[in-house]
Each structure stands twice: as structure tokens, then as C-alpha cells.
Amino acid sequence: MSAPSSVPLVVHVIDQLGIGGLEVVLVNLINNTPTDRYRHAIICLRGATDFKNRITVPGVSIHTLGRRPGKDFSVFRRMWSVLRKLRPAIVHSHNLPTIDMCVPAKLAGVRRLVHSEHGWDISEERGSSRKYNMMRKVLSPLVDRYVPVSKDIETWLRTGVGLPASKVLHIYNGVDTDFFHPAEGNLIPLPAPGFDLANRVVFGTVGRMQTVKDQVNLAKAFVELSRLRPDLMERARLAMIGDGDLKAECESVIAAAGLTDKTWLPGARNDVAELLRGLNVYVLPSISEGISISILEAMSCGLPVAATRVGGNPELVLEGETGLLMPSRDPVALAEALATYMDQPELMQKHGAAGRQRIEQSFSVTSMVNGYLGQYDQLLGRQHP
Template structure:
């Protein structure tokens, strides 16, 4: 449907990212665009490299997606293509995200009337603690050109101020949200109280591997996310190996689902074969039915080496799963140890395995943690609130009148 307002009078926000593929950063960007009220801001996405099928999830009207096809390494031609694109689009705001897009803010010197925002969504595996001198120098060199930094966690916001040296007034912390209509609690309504809860029956997808779901009493652990080194899904496989060695009674009835795809898939396939876990681990690949797959699980695992704010943890909590995650980045801001899940050390498969077994052996504790997780997410994490906070930053930078919070998408 065409907007009734003159498009030229609506400020354009150009979002610059490395690639538009499966990931938490990209999921957050798409949610912000789709849920922005029509006529408030226009949006365009510039991918320094390419856009994958994930781009189809952009459902808002008139969102242009530009691919610059950056070559590996240093590609001077990419900057020329980006400059020509920005000159054509004439944005009111340029919003870059993460280190891969940060250096493009240097083009701000050639765009004096444009306001500039940079988002920190989590650090790369090559700079997990944010101490890399080259990257820190780059952030400091570009900070005068950037009008506002947005961090998705308090951990990242504190790091920007205390370690990078960004003035605190230039840093805004905004949490991601959860789509509460899509990710609904797996516990049936009316089961709160002292009596036993009734969980929605496990409903396996049609393409589950033969024999994987054998036995209605199996327990399922799993994870959702890009198969990348920073997510360290290998620790889940090693935790399974530990569980089966230390607690052999778990072997017959424990299953694991790893949802997602990425550069580490081949490594994980090799590890599954080497550890002889073929019969109990399902690499499900990229999926559209994430809520259904989460509902098949009993415990959600996230053994990341580093993390901003995990959308998948929030989604698992919204479903009602206890979460076992590493104590890194923004994870402790989501997972309350002993209340909504457990926090374990990084790269410690034994600790991950033992925390998982403790929950498997205590269904009542799993239920209590799942209910606490649902309550926390419903209270504190909502995409409409997140979108309103982002639009408020844009309004402040353009000195626009404060409007009502976002109330829905296109």
C-alpha cells in the first residue's frame, strides 16, 4: 500500500552492514525496519558484501537493499561504490553496525549534513575482550565523526565508555526484543500454581531424522544460531561426550538439535562422526520453524565465546526453556544464574555437561526456571519498546518532535 505522505519529506535511514544473512544483528535490523510505523522514517540497507535469502524477511514497504560485493581483504572500489550509493540515496542518518562496517563512517567527512550512528552488537572471535589495539584505535579515531553509539548490552556500553573512551552522553544502551506472538510459552494456560504443569506435547517436524525421535520419553537439549567459531557449538558436542561417559544412563534417551548454518558446519559434522554422536545429534540447518523446534527442546544451550545480547536466548526464554549459557558478554544480563538457568565458564565442556545433567534430573526445577524466564521476557523485552527507543535516538539526532512510541509494523 502506498504511503499517503510525501516520501521526500520522510527522513531516510541507511543501515550499513557487512552482509544480510542469518544472525542476531540482522534479525534485529529486520525487526526494527518491519515494525517502524509507516511515514515515520524510510529505510534502506547497504550490504558491503551481499544479501542472502534472509533479505526476504524485510516486509516493510519500499526498503531498498543494495549489495556492494566487497572483495576479500582491502577493496578500495567498494568505498567508491558506497560513496556513489550514499550520494544517490541522500540519507538523513547513516547507521553502521559492528566493526566490519565501522570504517565506512570515514565517508562522513564528505557528508557534513548527515547524522551518524554506530551500533555495537557483539565482538568478533578475533577480539573477544575488545582489547585489540588496531580495532580500539579505529574506534577512537572515528568517534568524533559519530554522533551516537548504540550498545545492545550494558556490558558493551560500559566497555565503550570505560575502555574505548567514548563520552558517556554519546552512548545509548538498547536491548533487543522478542516477538511474543511468534514465540509463545510451551506451557498450557492455567497451569500455574502448586500443581504439576502440563506441557504442550512435543510435536516433531516432518523432516526429523528417522529414529531420532524414537521413544516418547526422550529428553532434548539444543541450540539455535549461526554455526560460527564465536558460538562454539563444538562445546555442546563435547558436553554430550562428557555426559555419556560420566552418566551412561543418559545415552539412550538424550537427543540434541543444533539449528543454523554457517562456516563451522563441516567442522561440526566431522566432530559428530569422530565422537560417534550420529544417532543423537541433528544438524537441522537454517529453518523457518524456529518456535516449533524450540518447543521440542527441554533445555537450551549457548556456549558462546563472546556475546552481545542473544536473540536466541530471549526466544528460548519466551518459549519457557531453562538456559545454560557461558558467563560472557550480555549473557548474565539475560540468564539469572539459578533462577532462569545456569551460567558456566567458557570452553568448559564438563561444566556445561554437568549443569545440563543437573537440570535433566530435576524436571520441577526446569519448569520453575522456564516459568521465571517467561515472566522476565514478557516484562522486560519487547520489540515495540526496542523500536521506539531506536526511533527516539533518530528523533533526537535530527531534532524532530518527540512522537508516540511505535505500535506496529507494516
């Protein structure tokens, strides 16, 4: 094994190290990189939460810059200072809030810059912001490689932003199929009253409760299910796992319909894999997505998926084969999909098994890591057997 000082350092720049799909991708990349091939460090523009404890590789330094809301130009100086001390071979920034950090990176003498686009937040739905796209285009000469996580984002970078095709290389997110595996035998009931019925069907979602994820749409769909198919409600249950601004609104929608006893909203949890194995159907009601880590994890656990037809979701969920797709912001259409699964339990089993097979074939964490490390090697002119 090479001495640590001879192993190239990749510094990842993110907005904040907390619970989220982008952060899961980053942690999986770091934890699965051979330590004699690349070292990693993380710079957080704002801060880091206990999520950092999921990093299992020793020696990964985490630096927080305390970026203030609004235009905090002092963060550029702090970024330059940290990079001068770390002297990385590559700076790898992630998503819009970090794209302008390529300027202090170049001034600090960093050789190669990589930027990943994982998806859009509600401020630039579908990447339609002319201001942000112009900023991406202006800064593009400083960036050596753009990595979109979906074909949908790849097309947008090339045609919407106008980046040269030679700089854009798509790499799918991957999932740890050993950790996220199907339930063995009968499902283990979720730790909530009324979720232990032998014939119940548990719909569930996992993620930050924020506008772009639109969990309120799922809450409304569950209410619509009770209106359209009251005969199903003795068995129907809903788990909404995660925390954020929309949690209170979801609880209010459910309570107003008198369905609180059929739902479970426990907030953020650290036992997601176990909880997924207590679901029958995974639901993702987002307004916008890149390549959803939560869908990958759910499919890896053998769950059928009901998801909105946005972003990279159709690249993961093959309609009629591994799940069902519907328009975003349409609770009636989503309720009808939930009813379809309740009426056809054999369809749940068929879609879930096909989804697990699809993950094993196309979305392993090994493939994802090899994709990123291969790009690092190419940019640095390194040979790897």
C-alpha cells in the same frame, strides 16, 4: 499519513545481510517502524542472501557494494555514490566492519551518524584489539551516537575505547513475543529419528556454526554427558541447528563417540520458532556474545537456558532463576549443567516459565524499536507524541 518523500530516511550499513542475530535485530526494527515516522534502506558492504525476504515493509531498498576481501578502498567511493543518491537523514552502521563508512557518509553530506555495537567476533575477543579500538576512537568525532546492545559492551565503549558517556546509549535487543511463544500442550517432536520418545530431553542450539559461537564445545559436552552419566543417554537428545565452518567438526566429534543416532544437525532452517518449541532446554556455548537473539527467542518460547558466562549472557540469563551459567570452553561444566536439568525436570519448567516472564517484562521488540526511534528523533530534533 505523511507523503513518503517527507518521511526521514535511515540508511543502515551492514557487512552482509544473512542469517544472524544482528540481521534479525535490523529486520525487526525495519518491520516494526511506523511507515509515517521513518523509512529505511540497507547498504551491504558484501552482499545479501534470501534473508532479505524477511523484510515485510514495502519500499525498503537494498544496495550491495561487493566489497572484496582485504583492503578494498574502492568501496568508499561506491558508498559515497549510493549515499549521494539516497540522501538519508541518518546513516546507522552496525558492528566493526562498517565503522569506517562514517567517512564517506560525512563526505556525502549525511547529517547524523549512529553506530551500533552488537558484539565481537573471534578476531577481537572481548574487544581487546588495540588496533580496532584506536580506529574506533579516531573516528568517534564523526559519530553522533553509539548504541551498545548490552551493559557489558556499554562499559567497554566507555572505559576500554574511551568514548564520552554522552555519546553512548544502551538499548537492549527485543524479541517478537507473539511469534516466539511457548508450546501449547505437549512438545511437538523434532523431525528426526529417535526424537519422539515420550520421556526424552532435547537440548538444542541455533546459530551460525562459527568459532565465536563454539558449537564444538556443546558437541564435546554431549560426549562428556555420555561418559559421566551413561544412565541418562537413553533419553538425552541433541539438536544443533545452523550451518557454517564448525558443522563438520561437530559431526566428527559426535560420530567418534558413537552418538550420531542421538543427535540432529539439519543445517540452516527457516522454521526456528517451531523448532524451539520442540526443545526442552536451550544451550548457548559461545566464547563471546553481545545480547544473544537466540537466547531471547528461546526464553520467549518458555525454555530454560544453559549458557556460557560471557558478554551479555548474564544480563539475560539470571542464574538459578531462568537458567544455568558456566565458563566458556569447559565441556565438563556444560555437561554437568545438562545433567542437572535431566535430573530435575521441575527445574526446567520453573526456569522456562520465569524466562518467558522476564522477556515479556523487559525484552519486547516494541521497547527496542521505541528506543531506536527515540534516538533518531532526538538527533534530528523531531517531536513525536
